[in-house]
Amino acid sequence: GQNIDQPTEMTATEGAIVQINCTYQTSGFNGLFWYQQHAGEAPTFLSYNVLDGLEEKGRFSSFLSRSKGYSYLLLKELQMKDSASYLCAAFDSNYQLIWGAGTKLIIKP
């Protein structure tokens, strides 16, 4: 079967760095998304990786290793507004999105 695994919940301190991991098992692979979802709001696009390596976008970076079926989202200089759920989703060979259950990130002062 197809599956995405990510931690259920993480806690970090304001100003610090946090890494949210995601492992995937899909029938074929056509890239991986990270979305941010604040409570009661729409998921919003953060990043898309299809090639190995690190992509940086401001305070957020996303990494992909296709050989390991692994990705992470790195958040630097954490702010209270970064408290949200982070959803990992991968395209399979048919471009069907396989979703993880999301990681709830709690930021403490």
Add this chain to the structure above:
Amino acid sequence: ETGVTQTPRHLVMGMTNKKSLKCEQHLGHNAMYWYKQSAKKPLELMFVYSLEERVENNSVPSRFSPECPNSSHLFLHLHTLQPEDSALYLCASSQAPPGSYNEQFFGPGTRLTVL
């Protein structure tokens, strides 16, 4: 309005009621999606429409009935729901159809509670 909007934002209904969820996208996209989001579970794709034609129905019970009258509007008609149907229902749209790269843009969802 911009992006993807959904109404109502909150809905409480009894098991014998009939209600409808509405989604509207203002992005000029060609594909629209209904998802169910339950706590601590992955998003469940329910229905996909591409150019107003249903292209996917993931074994969803018949008490959920979608309707796509045009490329900008999507409805989910609900009748005789069960308490386990309580969840956040998300609508999304994409420029490209399923079967190719399709970045999806989401609405804020309807929080549904079935009593």
